[in-house]
Amino acid sequence: MSDQATLHSKETRGFQSEVKQLLHLMIHSLYSNKEIFLRELISNASDAADKLRFKALSASELYENDGDLRVRLSVDKEAGTLTIDDNGIGMTRDEVIENLGTIAKSGTADFFKQLSEDQTKDSQLIGQFGVGFYSAFIVADKVTVATRAAGEDAASGVQWESAGEGDYTIEGIEKAERGTRITLHLREDDKEYLDDWRLREVIGRYSDHIGIPVEIWALERDEEGKETENGKWEKINKAQALWTRSKSDIKEEEYQEFYKHLSHDFADPLSWSHNKVEGKNDYTSLLYIPSKAPWDLFNREHKHGLKLYVQRVFIMDDASQFMPSYLRFIRGLIDSNDLPLNVSRELLQDNKVTQSLRSACTKRVLTMLERMSNNDSEKYLKFWNEFGLVLKEGPAEDMSNREKIAGLLRFASTNNDNSDQTVSLADYVSRMKDGQDKIYYLTADSYQAAKNSPHLEQFRDKGIEVVLMYDRIDEWLMSYLPEFDGKQFQAITKADLDLSKFEEEGEKEKREETKKEFESVVERTKTYLGERVKDVRTTFKLSGTPAVVVTDEFEMGTQMAKLLAAAGQDAPEVKYILELNPEHTLVQQMADEADEETFGRWVEMLLGQAMLAEKGAMDDPSQFLQAVNSLLTK
CATH class of the missing domain: 3.30.565.10 (Histidine kinase-like ATPase, C-terminal domain)
Structure with missing residues (x-):
């Protein structure tokens, strides 16, 4: 043939x-x-x-x-x-x-x-x-x-x-x-x-x-x-590219239909920004915030970015050089008069014009989101529920806009009795107690785990609000977010936590006496546990819980260790500090126990409970169960 x-x-x-x-x-x-x-x-x-x-x-x-x-x-x-x-x-x-x-x-x-x-x-x-x-x-x-x-x-x-x-x-x-x-x-x-x-x-x-x-x-x-x-x-x-027309001549419905043409999305966008800039760089941008997350939002390797035009001539789809990865949900285009018509992805990468346009488009999007959060909280909540997890990547990727991004983040907190992420950091700061200079937060596997954490007990007693973080990315986020509005963040699971400024002088003296009286019990516990914990200490931050485990300020936290493990990376072993509440009945019973074997069972039970509350698991469940069963039968 x-x-x-x-x-x-x-x-x-x-x-x-x-x-x-x-x-x-x-x-x-x-x-x-x-x-x-x-x-x-x-x-x-x-x-x-x-x-x-x-x-x-x-x-x-x-x-x-x-x-x-x-x-x-x-x-x-x-x-x-x-x-x-x-x-x-x-x-x-x-x-x-x-x-x-x-x-x-x-x-x-x-x-x-x-x-x-x-x-x-x-x-x-x-x-x-x-x-x-x-x-x-x-x-x-x-x-x-x-x-x-x-x-x-x-x-x-x-x-x-x-x-x-x-x-x-x-x-x-x-x-x-x-x-x-x-x-x-x-x-x-x-x-x-x-x-x-x-x-x-x-x-x-x-x-x-x-x-x-x-x-x-x-x-x-x-x-x-x-x-x-x-x-x-x-x-x-009309046969005229929409972004080349004057904004005053374009109807809202035309912007919405152009978005659907551009993105092949069936839903209307939440918001958009159309800008023509003349000066050091001449360009027009038309940027849209979608109302629904695309199915591949969390695939960071998938192509994303803006359509690039140079002098009204289409050059490429998905020009990611103009939009950072944490804003990969943004749809739109940029039409530049300053780039060459034969520009390639490789040339865009290190081009000064590209960097300038990327910075301008990023700030434009953040300003759009800021206005939405200030003027339409219901619409912003809709945005947050769709794209909040991706926006949380921002502080690590974009140091120059870190404070602005932080202002756009939303969390749950002890101020509200539900899991809705509606609390901004500005809201939190506005409600801080007199003398409070830190933003207190807690990371956990779920909202329920955070809400019921024993670490919250002293904060509830003192009426101090705590930000509750339960998204997997939150621990990683906080490693790149040291402060907001001049206030440092403080994880409430750290050993150096000090709320003594919120206590009465007489209460402080009484606790110092109790601490001295309890030193022998702390030493007995240290001797029994040996290398299994980093230290044993007395704590007065608990009310209904006998013991908790905490980490030192610069020690890796539980949630970060879980995050690394989930990503298949080797995480160093977390060395915990066991803190005992001397005012709790169970701890007092342990302190009064003369028999060293029974004392050890008390320690196993309290450590097991603390690890379970902190990690949701323990290294040796059988040892914990044997101790509990032995104490119950006795």
Whole structure:
């Protein structure tokens, strides 16, 4: 068989299993907002035009004597078809198989685990996943795609066709024009999209901001107003890049629709900021804060960043150089007049203009969040619940904005009797007691573990608020956040904790006497435990608990050790200090015990309880149980 015959041979191929699931969902579930299929297909056509414009910077022959980029819509009412035709970059046979037969993204399985019967939730997920082409099957029972890559000869065209079930066909065709033509064979219930007025309405709503002309074939009318056979292509959108227009001329709905075009998200953004800057650097930025976290938010290796344009020419997607990793949820674009048109990712990395734009965009986002937190606490709480964990990466990554980021963090605290993270550090500082110069905090595995920690007892007695931190990242966060508003942070699980300034003088003297009287018990306990603990001390910070374990100021804490272990790293052994409450009945019973063997069992029980409260586990549970059982039977 000749090469030409092989090229044009028809082949049937099966979809990737995830595509089958997605198509089933598109066809059977997403009825609530069918018209979005048109937005997605026009958006893809616009992207194809952007990519051609960029490649043509170094290879102008790709324009093939036709530099007027556009997308055209036409209908055939008899055949029941709607066609979307662009003259963008087009696709090769391999690209068609990769783009239309598979979902070539990591984490696909995780995405489908989240799919449910909830149509609203699924439409958001699909938007977050960015699979807009398949939305064609919401209204079509068959889709035909004819495409040819720019710069290739007419004989290298490719036709792809599928009924949205288990397979598709692909074959070589002759295609004189570059670009992609998508023909939708509309279902009977969706023939409304053959009407001129309906297409104009949808395009006016969703695609007015597209930077290339969207044209529709309009038939001319005779003197009586009837359609003739003659017609012409009529532009029905502004065809001006939205970010180049004046802010005063752009409606809120246009900003929202442009976000959906940009991100392929189905939900409206929470907020946005559109700025044109002239001066040392000339650039325009349009930055959006989404309302829903993408499915791959915690994959730090996944591509993120802004769309980069240079002098209105699209250069690249996901330019991460303009946005730090802790703000990887931000969507938007930046259009610079100061970068060269042939700029690459490598050149961006160490470019001074890039660094300046990154700093400006970062501050812009933080200012947006600051305004939202001050002016709309309900909206900010929605943001925090979606993206708070990622924002907590900020103090470690961005030292120059550490104080500003700290002001945006939210936590639970003992001031509220629930796990909601609504307390800002500024709120905490405003409620500090007279004489209090530290921000007290506690990290734990869960809110319940934090709320019921014995370390809180003296703080409750003295009416001092404690910030409760129970996210896995919190211990790591606090290693990069030494202070806020001039107030140092103090972990309440550290041995150097001193609240004596909040006590009466007479109470201090009484406790010093008790401490001296209890020294012999402390020494007996030290002798029994030996190297198993770093030290044994007397404490008066407990009321209902007999003993706790703490660490020295510069010793690694329990939560950090757990964090390292979860990451598969070797963590040094944490050496704890056992603190005994001499005013507790059980400790007093232990102190009165003359028999050394029974005394040892008391020590084992108290140490085991303290370790259980601190770590949720103990090194030798059997030793603890034997001691408890022995004391109970006695």
